[in-house]
Amino acid sequence: MSITQLSTEILQKIYEYAKIQDLLHLAQSSKRNYRIYLGRRTHLLEQAMHNSYSPLPDLYKLVLSSEPDKSRKPLGTEIRRNLIVNRLIETKAMPNLTVELLTKMATYGKIADRWTELYPQIRWRHNSNNRRLLRPDEQERLRGAIYRYWTYNTLFHDSTYTQFDPDFPRSQEDLRLRILRTYTSIELIQLTEYVDKMRQLIQIDLYPSYSVIRECYSEPVPPKTLVALGWGTGSFHLHLVYDLLKYDPADLLHLFDETSSKKERMEYLMAQGISFADRPATLKDSILMVLFERKVLLEADRKLSDEDIQYGIIDTVDKSKAGGDRGNARYAHDASSDGSFVDGHQVSLSLWLDETGEEDD
Incomplete structure (x- = not known):
């Protein structure tokens, strides 16, 4: 028929x-x-x-965080940012989908969807025999983590914030902690996993250290070649990587798909402005502060494989090991609706936290 x-x-x-x-x-x-x-x-x-x-609520909040200020009132930067955060927290429902809103959401959504295609390549970099396409529920979790990562970067990694308030949160009233408290602990775990994979992308694929370059060749690499291809060594390179985690998903996608040389990536970095350099991203540390507030203990064990991460983006092989159904977990409903501090109950989650740097000579 x-x-x-x-x-x-x-x-x-x-x-x-x-x-x-x-x-x-x-x-x-x-x-x-x-x-x-x-x-x-x-x-x-x-x-x-x-x-x-999907998830549309997180995508809509990303659009809101990126909206220009239409007020003609001469508001200070901190007041304006506080108003945006309050608006994001108070937003509980999706508005009617106008053509303008639909277009904006689709712009971000397409980039997130592209990352669902690339993520298996990064996730199973060292275990390619297990590499597979993401399942629909895993794609949704990944997109949600991307939207939350992007929202944070838009609000707190822009040129104004990195220039005048580059330090990590110092009080419970910090806006960065307020926005993160509106996410459940499981969402924060997924966000941490995504940040870690983007760190690996920067550290290995986009801005590799001298040791990564050496591993690509069976013969000794001449010093000139190292300088031409690599981005330093030791703590210098590690600091560079954490500075570049301020790149948003669109930046990282452009660098991954459209650039191939050190010159191109250097030009892209220089175009971000002087305040972008030597200002570490604060997202991962802010997440750990919120989890610490909730007394969620992350078992940092470098012997854990990606498949051992509880409540991450990818389904574990044995769901019962992670406490069964994600939706019934007690830390799937521990978000603070208004972003205020809430004392939690101590629980323990397994998460691979690799904070080590390069040890090149």
């Missing part, structure tokens, strides 16, 4: 399983299909966005 002979109800049901581009293309295939689409446009658009780029 041709699709043109299907009833309106069946076609609308098909639309509900489509991704955003497929939905729009199908709606444009005939006048009848377009009328059927218009009949439930809002519902179908929301469902298509969910199918393509």
Whole structure:
């Protein structure tokens, strides 16, 4: 039977399983299909966005964090940032999807979706026999971690913040801690895993140290070649990597897909401005502070494999080892609705925290 002979109800049901581009293309295939689409446009658009780029609440908050300030009042930077954080925390529901909002969400969503394709290559870098495509629920967790990472970088790793307040949080009222407290401990674990993989991407693929360059060759590497390809050694290189974690996912994707030489990546780094250099990213330390507040203990053990990480982005082989269903875990519901400090109950999670640097000569 041709699709043109299907009833309106069946076609609308098909639309509900489509991704955003497929939905729009199908709606444009005939006048009848377009009328059927218009009949439930809002519902179908929301469902298509969910199918393509979920979780939508985190994606919407990312869009809000990136919105320019439309107020004409002469507000100070700290006051303006506080207003944005309050708005993000107070946002509880998705608005109606206008064309303008849909376009903005799709822009970020496409980049996050591209990372779901690249992530297995990074995640199973040293264990390629187990490499596979991410399952739909894993893709959603990864996109959520990307949106949260991007929101934090947009708010707290911009040129103004890194220039005037580059230090780590010093009080419980810090805006960085407030926004992170609105996430559950499981979401923070997933965010930590994503940050760690982006650190590996920077450290090995984009801005490799001299030791990484040496490992690529079977013969000794001449000093000139090291300088031409590598980005330093020891603590200097480690500090560079943590500085570059201020790159947002779009920056990292551009560097991974569009650049191949040290010159190109140096030019991209210099274009970020003077304040970008020598200012470490604060996200991972802020996450650890929030988890410490909740008395969630992370077992830092470099002998753990990625498959041993509890409640990470990727499903563990044995879910019972991680306490069973993620949704029933007690630290899946410990977010603070208003970002305030909440004393937690001590629990222990296994997470691979590799804080070591290079030990080159």
